[in-house]
Amino acid sequence: MPSLIDLMQEGRTIQQHSPWPRAVVDAHLWNFAASELAQGRWSLLGLWGEPSTVHMAIIDRDTADIAVVSLDCPDRVYPSVGKYHPPGLRLERTINDLFGLFAQDLPDSRAWLDHNRWGVRFPLGDRIGALSTTAPYRFLAAEGDGLHQIAVGPVHAGIIEPGHFRFTASGETVVRLEQRLGYTHKGIEGLMRGASVERAAQLAGRVSGDSTVAYAYAFSKAVEAALQLAVPDRAVWLRALLAELERLANHLGDIGAICNDASFGLMQAHCNVLREDVLRAANTAFGHRLMRDVIVPGGLVRDLDEAGQAAIRATLDNIPVRFPSLVELYDNTASLQDRTVGTGVVTAALAKQYAAGGYVGRASGRAFDARRAPGYPPYNDLLFEVPVLDEGDVNARVWIRIREVEQSLSLANQILDRLPGGPLRVPVGAAAGPREGMALVEGFRGDIMVWLRLDGGRIDRCHLRDPSWFQWPLLEAAIEDNIVADFPLCNKSFNCSYSGQDL
DSSP states (O other), X not given: OOOXXXXXXXXXXXXXXXXXXXXXXXXXXXXXXXXXXXXXXXXXXXXXXXXXXXXXXXXXXXXXXXXXXXXXXXXXXXXXXTTTOGGGHHHHHHHHHHHOOEEETOSOOXXXXXXXXXXXXXXXXXXXXXXXXXXXXXXXXXXXXXXXXXXXXSSOXXXXXXXXXXXXXXXXXXXXXXXXXXTTOOOHHHHHTTOBHHHHHHHHTTXXXXXXXXXXXXXXXXXXXXXXXXXXXXXXXXXXXHHHHHHHHHHHHHHHHHHHHTTOHHHHHHHXXXXXXXXHHHHHHHSSTTOTTOEEXXXXXXXXXXXXXXXXXXXXXXXXXXXXXXXXXXXXXXXXXXXXXXXXXOOXXXXXXXXXXXXXXXXXXXXXXXXXXXXXXTGXXXXXXXXXXXXXXXHHHHHHHHHHHHHHHHHHHXXXXXXXXXXXXXXXXXXXXOEEEEEEEEOXXXXXXXXXXXXXXXXXXXXXXXXXXXXXXXXXXXHTTSXXXXXXXXXHHHOOOHHHHHO
């Protein structure tokens, strides 16, 4: 069978695309790529549009080769990927909402991000039109005796982002869950168009607030790939430190929050203390609790001084003293185990099909971690393990987080021990002509992908793909045959980003 690289050679290669190849293909090759995704040889990294073009990023599961295939669709119609490969469905619905490009034979043509509130249709396409009145959103039907529906959201009781969940249940047992998202759509891709690199970096860091470091990291790497920029070593290592601190803070918060949804608030109280320690150390070291706007194309805007290093060291020393007893408390509390073990199972087959990243995928046997493959500095010079479990339940997702806390502590210490000196930043110039770049960075939820095109020092097009795109659908599958009362627990164990998915 042809490899991914063979496929690229059959298309028209775009020379200014880095670091992985991009080729413009015909409909036959586009369909071939979709069939390879459906058969499981390749995994979908992203699917996005432009006014008359669709792009698909793919990774070969065996070789870890990455490539982008593009299809021109002047008639605004292209062959559906989602018809054969369900992970593409919501992405194709989004392409239609934003650009007016329709996936032929798409099994589900309902709007996804468009809630009839924009005032126009296809706002990023080349045929912007007045918004027509459309029928109310139709949730999928479920047939059977004694079924009833429960509508939850989009406004929730907790301090969380909005999203609607429509349950069909038989008594207390969930027969179907269907999500309706898009309430936090911010128009990020529209705001990116024509923005300066500096402004776009700020926008990238605000796609999903809890992943501001990871998004700024991925965006900056994509710009640097497009312009062939070499970032100073000190900035490379400090970026990884920021990423591991962000991972630590979020995992500690999630572990406590999952336990709280199982009515064990003591764990949340103690985990939140440790999370607060990380955030305060980050604020001391980098001037912001979430480390926002520190990573920029070309390097960093703020160095790590002795006071900041001491604050981080103190936190890294404190967590191993207090965290093991919390892990033991979690593991030995029967009421917690009763709620988490066997609840909300994601099968290995689904995790593989949806190329689920982060703790969702690794709890279900998928070992993918962008820090390892395709990999990026300085992680190739650091020692760390990628924890993997097979059970796929809430408990497994908790344990993956626990093990990743341990790995991030080790990684942060290694970085501080080996932190090189030197400059922090190189200037970002404006290359002549269009330049395209792409990056894949491991955030705390999983791999974040950024693809962009620069023209004259400004953003011509930028697409940012959150790992939640491929995790939200798995939550629908995980809750089936569980009781309604376990949904908050399952939902928190996923902790998908509404904002990251809604763009």
